[in-house]
Amino acid sequence: MSKLNSRCWLFVGPTLNGSAPLVNGSGLKILPPVKRGDVERLVLKRRPSVMAIVDGQFHQCLSVGHAEIRLALAKGWQVWGLSSMGAIRACEMKHLGMRGYGEVYQWYCRDEYFRDDEVALMHRPNPPYNAVSEPLIHLRVWLQELVKIRLLSAGQQRALLKQLMSMWFGDRTLARAQAMVLSVIPHRARELDKTLAEFDRFRLKSHDLDNFLREQPWKLGA
Numbered sequence: 001m002s003k004l005n006s007r008c009w010l011f012v013g014p015t016l017n018g019s020a021p022l023v024n025g026s027g028l029k030i031l032p033p034v035k036r037g038d039v040e041r042l043v044l045k046r047r048p049s050v051m052a053i054v055d056g057q058f059h060q061c062l063s064v065g066h067a068e069i070r071l072a073l074a075k076g077w078q079v080w081g082l083s084s085m086g087a088i089r090a091c092e093m094k095h096l097g098m099r100g101y102g103e104v105y106q107w108y109c110r111d112e113y114f115r116d117d118e119v120a121l122m123h124r125p126n127p128p129y130n131a132v133s134e135p136l137i138h139l140r141v142w143l144q145e146l147v148k149i150r151l152l153s154a155g156q157q158r159a160l161l162k163q164l165m166s167m168w169f170g171d172r173t174l175a176r177a178q179a180m181v182l183s184v185i186p187h188r189a190r191e192l193d194k195t196l197a198e199f200d201r202f203r204l205k206s207h208d209l210d211n212f213l214r215e216q217p218w219k220l221g222a
Helices: 038-045 066-074 085-092 102-110 136-148 154-165 174-184 186-197 204-215
Strands: 008-011 028-031 050-053 078-082 099-101
Touching (some): 038 066, 066 078, 078 085, 078 102, 099 204, 102 204, 136 186, 136 204, 154 174, 174 186
Parallel strands (some): 008 028, 008 050
């Protein structure tokens, strides 16, 4: 895109917490987690540019609509989606011109049974929108690691994942997941604690945003 249209409007909330330093001096315009109508208002108010949808609201209001994203695309906006709500919409609308980015997006695209609540979490209502639960996708990757390092068997992993999938997304906290795993391997608490101390490496949503902000793919051309 031309320099004139290179500003990126970023709809983001709790996923930004680990990547906030990358925003400084980047030319990004930070907006709250997107909800129904926000994209349309931006598109009707501003000249075509770039927008990236990361986090979105859905529990307390209507989620961002496909029609308003189509409107943005029709008016010449470059629209990206990643990490969370954005990854879902980008996968759903990839054939209409919305662009997806990152591992979470790829996961949605390759697995038709991957559920929307994999990326859902509860967070505080105001900036910096601190998370109070853990997305299932992060817990899923963590459980995979526990199998890899032989703390869990594949069967134990499947049983634990099934329990987590049956829970309301707001109840999926790291403390609750830890207690569930400890009930299966109570004698491996020290090793389990070590993986929890490094839990940030399992937070795919934040990694995708971090890489997006570093690479700034919207500046590479249309």
